Amino acid sequence: MTYVVTQACCNDATCVAVCPVNCIHPTPDEAQYARTEMLYIDPDTCIDCGACADVCPVEAIAPDSDLTPETEIYKDLNAAYFLGNPTVSGPTEVPKEPVVVAERPGPLRVAIVGSGPSAFYAAEELLKRRDIDVEVSMFERLPVVGGLVRFGVAPDHQTTKAVERVFARTAGRNGFRAFLGVEVGRDLSVDELLDHHHAVIHAGGASDDRKLGIPGEDLPGSFAAREFVAWYNGHPDYADRTFDLSGRRAVVIGNGNVALDVARILARDPERLVPGDIAEHALDVLRRSAIEEVVVLGRRGPEHGAFTTPELLALGSLPELDVTVHGGYDAPEGASIKLQTIAEYAHRRPQPGRRRITLRFQAAPVEILGGTRVEGLRIAPYGQAGPGEDLDASLVLRS
Known part of the structure; x- marks a missing residue:
């Protein structure tokens, strides 16, 4: 075994x-x-x-x-x-390079700004060392820790969120302190942190998102996936956002794991998200959603999909929705499991009355259409000459 x-x-x-x-x-x-x-x-x-x-x-x-x-x-x-990836397995010892620390009084004091995975992993690496005495002070502007684990991981991925157990172990180590509700730049400056610490590690993550740079991108109904994810995960900065799910189709631009996450949340039966930690305001809106199809749009072919194989496999195992591939797809001989899975989805027959996630490749967004709000998306073959196509859509999420 x-x-x-x-x-x-x-x-x-x-x-x-x-x-x-x-x-x-x-x-x-x-x-x-x-x-x-x-x-x-x-x-x-x-x-x-x-x-x-x-x-x-x-x-x-x-x-x-x-x-x-x-x-x-x-x-x-x-x-x-x-x-x-042939490797040599067997009992082994990985030598650790010694850390040379300059002479100074007291322990090494490090401030970490942020409380997400990178912040906690950095803290763990520092605090578990036995060759030097370390104190870590973690500063988080929100009243809770967790960062992307709390506000970025989808609410139907509770096993992934269980990594917080690792963070709890770090928080219990001697020398660890956390200061919540403290924003660097508002409540204290980096210079003030340096007055009391030997080093400052910035682990706050990105606070903004990339633009597509196409006409219509700022229409109501066009959002960054980051905003949508934070909204359904109950992030206090996004709790008052409004997402209109009264249309029949939504388009997610991007081919990564977050794109699959938001497509899945839009297409799933909301009752299957309970029990969980999805925000109540989001659950209420999803229960009234009229969306029938979510198109996940990739500029290049299936072989360039940035989503991971486990996330793709999980998508096709959901009993209440269908996963299809626009235009069909046949995997080449010797293809990876990821490409074989996409080909298998391409040959599935959608069942009437069920919501559908459609993977669409080789299609680049050209313009978001609409007058006072999003009404559709114009796409064109990526890197090829050919006519464009207009997709009706009431919600566009860039991921």
Whole structure:
């Protein structure tokens, strides 16, 4: 029996540290770690000890004997990684470079601005060291910590949100303090932080979004996906936003995981989001939604889709909606599991009366149409000569 990673994991890498035979890859010391979709367990080396499953904060690891029809494909996904990325598994020790610290009185004091995943991972790396004494002060402008985990992860991905258990462990370490409701630049300055700390780490994330740069982008009904996500997750800065879901079609521009998240929330049966932590004001609007189709628009082909394979697989397993591919698609021989999955969706037959998510590739947004608000989106073949096409839509989200 072998253990299998069965979802897009948190990449916390706690499982890597406890594996006695180094069979989980890529490790933080390998180049692929920075860009991997998830971690993978080598089926030829796993010794069935279960240590990785015991420490996984999001319960993403299971023995292959416990796989369900929906998660069985992850066994192939794990095995496929090692065919293309041969690694040497086995007991190993990774030497750590010593940290040279200048002489100074007292502990190393570090301020971290922000309280999301990057902030907590930075704090953990500092506080777990045994060769130096460290104190970390975390500053968060909101009254709660969590950042993207709290306000960015979709409410129907509760296992992903469970990574907060890792943050709780960090918050419980000696030398950690958090100051909530404190905004750097309003309540205190960076210079004031430096007066009391040896270093300041900025981990606040992006506060704005990229524009498409096309006509009509500022019409009512055109939003950044970031705003929509923050709204349904109850972010206090976005609780008063208004999203009109009275039309029959919404378009999400982008091919990443956030694009799939917002499409899924728009198309799902709202009652399947309960229980959960979706904001009540968003749930009330979604219950009255008239949207029948959500088009997820990608400029390039399926092979360039930025969404991860686990997120794509999860999309097709939802029982209350259909997933289709505009224009059809056949995966080439030897294609990845991601492309095979897209081809499988392309051959599915939508069932009458169900909401639908349509993946559409090779289509670039040219103009958002409408007078006083969004009425449609003009698209054109990306990088090819050809006529454009107008899609009726009452909501456009750029992701």
